[in-house]
Amino acid sequence: MSEQELSTGAGLNEIEQMDKEYVFGTWSYQKEVSPTEVVDADGVRFTTADGDEYIDFSSQLMCSNLGHSANEVADAVTEQLRRAAYVAPSYTTENRARLGKKLAEVTPGSLSKTFFSTSGTEAVEAAIKIARFYTGKQKIISRYRSYHGATYGSISVTGDPRRLKAEPGIPGTIKAPDPYAYGSTLDPMESVEYIDEMLELEGDTVAAVLVEPIVGSNGILVPPEEYLPRLKEITHNHDALLICDEVMSGFGRTGEWFGCDVFDVEPDIMTMAKGLTGAYQPLGATTVTSEIAEYFEENMLCHGHTYAGHPAAVAAGLAAIETYEEENLIERASEVGEYLGKRINDLVEKHPSVGEARGVGLFHGIELTKHPEKRVPFGEREDKISTGSTVVDEVSATAAEHGAYVANMINTLIIAPPLTITEEEIDEAITAIDAGLEISDAAMEH
Template identity: 75%
Template sequence: MATGDYAADLNEIEALDKEYVFGTWAYQSEVAPTQIVESDGVTFTDADGTEYIDFSAQLMCSNLGHSADAVADAIAEQAQNGAYFAPGFATEARAKLGEKLADVTPGNLSKTFFSTSGTEAVEAALKIAKFYTGKDKIISRYRSYHGATAGSISVTGDPRRLAAEPGIPGMIKAPDPYAYGSTLDPMESLEYIDEMLMLEGDTVAAVLVEPIVGSNGILVPPPEYLPRLKEIAHDHGALLICDEVMTGFGRTGEWFGSDVYDVTPDIMTMAKGLSGAYAPLAATTVTDEIADHFEDNMLTHGHTYAGHPVACAAGLAAVETYQKENLIERSSEMSEYLEGRIDDLADSHPSVGDTRGIGLFHGIELTKRSDGREPFGTRADKLSKGSTIVDEVAATALENGTYVANMINTLIISPPLTITREDVDAAIDAIDVALEVSDSAMDA
């Protein structure tokens, strides 16, 4: 039964949802779902008729907004013509989407395994790296999120991994390029990884990174970081895997985060924007060399919904929409305006300790002290009951008509690529009011 203060104001559907459906990453006593009944463009509406600007594209995935009619039509048409066929059969949607990804991904990334979520894409990448290299270990980073399944949570550095540990063996964590919260300069963290690879000997299959860290703070590395990381990995016989689940499909003002740094990873994972979140779809794409390896070596991986026709139809229509509507270029063009408005907030609110980002992918990190930059939210808070000041800031923004995701100590600004300047202004106005909460909570 729905109990406690969190359940007091739930309507019938919300109460049913709370009683019969697990809330994710949550103490169930604190779950209080809000029923959403409608969406349009960059807004969505709850059961009380309140409309919100979607300033984080839900979980950084609704890149096309909520009115991508071509994608919805493609889903309906495929469902009518053939909703599902076993992965051993070919469908037009899957074949053409594979071809399309070979076209839009960097370099010689050419062959794809399709799955249904980002965590599954990472699982496939880990296995492919191990199969290809014959090695067992993976180096990832502490401020990372790669998924919730056994392998993906094991390479995740986010504290939500702790309940699932010890995890699978051979997963090693490295520091991040994060000047605000690390004792290492961003480029010094590369030297650390170089030394790790040397000390591990010839046992590491791959180094796995988000080109720009997403849910752990929108951490943008120096321009030379990712190219040098690929060199270091290859010098030690390891592959570079780029997790583009969040940074793909225009989020950074380029097709992929790797494109920002002119790097072609050996393996790329993607999801979220791949279908604009219209269907559960993910992909793991590899270079020609890795693809060729499996001509005469078995790819021992697969599942029932690999390359699901309806999901692939959504993905194909989504990528075509990015192209036809020039949304990648639009993201790049809107970036300067969004960054300027975020700078306005930083100038007006002492609790804004740092802002960073690229494209339509920005973070506002908060601080208790203007002189010492002490965070309101910490990693431990992800595992604790109750709300933080950062949660309260996000909740106040919602009360003022703007949904913005927050992770640990950072507000994540990642609107649909279709957002207008007017929408940005309205959302920034709501956050402007919300930041008064953190300003008032600062230490004297």
């Protein structure tokens, strides 16, 4: 798309033009916003106004875990809306109570009591406040390659470059290195010991360490098996809490209910959204251990929203979890995920511009490089907040021309299809990515 097209919106239909004129695009220089109208979505596919059909290989924003035809979830929402569209949070609904109980069952260990909100970022805001109230301490350690949301607390604990435009942010946030063997100078297990030293040097002032058990939008970083257990040990040795942000890695994405289940670790606080309803409604959840829950019997939980536990949203959450269970989608993600992993390995072997592929279940990243030995990236961290497109964007665009929507972040293609995807549909999308990777192969340094 030319610069001229970018600024005038040429090539957009009437609805897309109207949208561009009246609605802000997120995380964008507005001149570059070019919305595509989606008119239909079914199974793992969606269709745009000009009739093009795409396999949704990233579940939109890694959230449509149930695909686009979970009618039982849609029915549960409409049924609740007709019965009672809204009640204040001091009332309850059957769906809210049952969803709270269900989350206590599917989350690990003694995680048992939930605060409901409407998004991932709100789930993280609640986690930060709860950790501060409970420990009486202020600081939160999080990591550089992380995304925890756009509102002020969450963007302050976010490490990725989008934070920089919002700084200085809230006080008391500190960043730690990441378990990123491919791109960091520190070995992943050295990085966790570094956090131990940080906790030591901060004295007894850290309320919590907040991590995505498997980093999502910052590149699908899968830590070694021992990393998360060691991190929990370290945090508890320093009387700090471990918060696992499962907004992206939760609800079957990894082939387990939650990312922390891959490592058999029970956090003190867990945040959820996205797959919690399969994106059929906006819903966030912050679940805490019974010990933390008990603290708030005699201490005020000084937090709330008008839409905390919105009846339609919790109806979607309960119906979504029942669907994961009834259709065995968590186990399915693990099985189909093995096939996906094999097909991604085929791409690694064929394309020299693939630096590394990482992943588990139906949660994979393909990191690109201009130069495999020197590991020079095509996309830099600053690109995330600059104008223009990168070679990685062109790879995604070419995959789209071949029929697959694949999100990317900085230097990595993010592969996270609905858990309902079949092997044949995986093959189709892999063929489209194969075509996209010809672009990065051709752009390599020699």
